[in-house]
Amino acid sequence: MRQSFYQFLMTQRNPEDYEPVAEFANNAFYDQAFPKQETRFDTLSKYLEENASYLPSMTVFDEAWQMYLEQD
Template identity: 75%
Template sequence: MRKSFYQFLMTKRNPSSTESVAEFANNAFYDQSFPKQSTDFDELSKYLEENANYLPSMIIFDEAWTEFIETN
């Protein structure tokens, strides 16, 4: 079974890290509305653009998405 993007992102969590993808994962963990089951780029991108004020740049999402696709 294919992992959702959220499941992948949670492997990047590290509360003591200052790396951008770890901070993204840490913040997404606390985002109650994050689309946790999604594997759809457009759905996730739209959600993040409209709701994720904790994500300073969509480039962080794009890099995480690329890694998600390569490893999933």
């Protein structure tokens, strides 16, 4: 079974790294409402567009999503 996007994203956390995906992961960690079990792009994209003021651009999510897909 594929891990959730959130589980993958947490592997990218690094409080001392200022790369966009690492910052996204660091901020998502503190987002209590993040859909932690989600594996679908559309659901995650909609959530982030509507709720993630900490995400400066959806291209950061797109980059992280591509990394998520390539991990297997």
